[in-house]
Amino acid sequence: MSIGSGIYVVLAAVLLDFLLGDPRWLPHPVVYMGKLITVLEKGLRRIVSNEQAGGILLLLITVGTSYGVAQGILTLAYAASPYAGFTVAVLLSYTCLAARSLHRESQQVADALLRGDMVAARRFLSHIVGRDTENLEEPEIWRGTVETVAENSSDGVIAPLVYLMLGAPVLALAYKAVNTLDSMVGYKNERYLNFGWASARCDDLLNWLPARLTGLLMVMAAPFIGLSAPAAWRIMRRDGGNHSSPNSGIPEAAAAGALGIRLGGTNCYFGQPVEKPTIGEPVRPLSAAAYGGAVRLMYGAEGLLVAGWLVMTISFRGAL
16 A cells, blocks of 8 residues: 555545444444454463463464454455555544544433433443443543543544554554453453453553553644643643553543543442542533533544644655
8 A cells, every 4th residue: 555545545534434433234343353352262261271371372363363364355455456455445444443433422421411311321331431330420420431532532543543554454453453352351350360461461552652642632632622731731741640551541631631620539340449549630520511522632632643644644755
């Protein structure tokens, strides 16, 4: 894929994601990655006694298969015709992006809250967070929604875009494979502490730069949408490490600072309360306005990344 065609692939993928999101009828690579991981986990646990070694094999096979299948499909498509190759590249790239889907899923929570349906709001929130939601009150539901949008702005939007820009859809899909592995086996419990260690560490590594880039992009986007860039920068610097993840706290802190809200605190998992460090300052309440601001920050960060990448790519081509 040439630099020129790569520009159009990225732009078309971003546009498709913005317009369509993730249609439920469309076959999605992540679904097949999940099925592969499930099959491999069962097989590797049977034949490899060392859990860490089995987890390393799971990571290598899953990522290698995802990369190889994507490369094979693209090669066949471009061999058929440049137009077929371009179309397949756009479709594969489009499946890696989740901005519209994140907006749509979180908006269901917000809409339920705005119409006063707490039962539906809790149910919709349970689809996008891992914490218990049955007994949450309105401010905590808003908090969970804003935290999800802020955190996933990095690993669901900016990170796949970065890898798409660096290495076309094959690299973006390899990243999605690692991200899917982390979501399935990257838990710090008895079952996955050792088996999922490699996947979790690889996900941390691949998200290190995108998370910090997301935070910086949020700071830069803040003044364009009526939010505070200085506060976003200050809170990101101060509270970005207040998270169990080495990466998730960065975009959450940038969003919290820009919005003037406090995130973190007590969450319940399987009925057990877990105290987490707080992020940000409660200058404003957790509300629909905070949620709307988080969504605008997500799109603003994405837009700035695409614009900056376009400028650099076109300038590079002009210098050749």
